[in-house]
Amino acid sequence: MTQRTDDELATQWHDLMGRYHRTTCALDRTLTTLHGLTASDFEVLQQLHACRLGEPVRMGELGERVHLSQSALSRLITRLEGAGLVERGTCADDRRSAWTRVTDAGSRRFLEARPTQRAILRERMTPSADAPR
Numbered sequence: 001m002t003q004r005t006d007d008e009l010a011t012q013w014h015d016l017m018g019r020y021h022r023t024t025c026a027l028d029r030t031l032t033t034l035h036g037l038t039a040s041d042f043e044v045l046q047q048l049h050a051c052r053l054g055e056p057v058r059m060g061e062l063g064e065r066v067h068l069s070q071s072a073l074s075r076l077i078t079r080l081e082g083a084g085l086v087e088r089g090t091c092a093d094d095r096r097s098a099w100t101r102v103t104d105a106g107s108r109r110f111l112e113a114r115p116t117q118r119a120i121l122r123e124r125m126t127p128s129a130d131a132p133r
Contacts, residue, residue, distance in 0.1 A: 035113040045110040048102035056099035
């Protein structure tokens with residue numbers, strides 16, 4: 001690659017990271033204010049809600065879906081569990097593994113917050129949203 005092409009790629013990366021950061025901050029501010037959820041809380045509830053009719057989700061699999069480290073996910077699940085939004089337990093077939101699933105209250109909170117999250121994404125994920133706010 002030429003230096004110019006590498007510099008253009010680096011600029012694109014910088015722009016992408018800035019857009020991600022601005023969107024995540026907007027999600028955190030609004031979801032916390034209106035629904036008492038962080039963007040990460042919402043993402044976990046969204047993933048668990050999608051599996052609601054299925055079996056509970058193993059924590060390792062959930063961590064891969066939401067792109068959180070094991071320790072960060074464990075702290076988040078502890079917080080959501082304390083709020084009554086998820087429950088967790090130990091896998092019957094592998095006592096070293098834990099599972100989690102959304103509760104009815106967690107599903108309701110997710111459904112209440114989803115229009116807010118989607119509105120922010122519509123606002124922030126348009127070409128005009130590229131400019132810093």
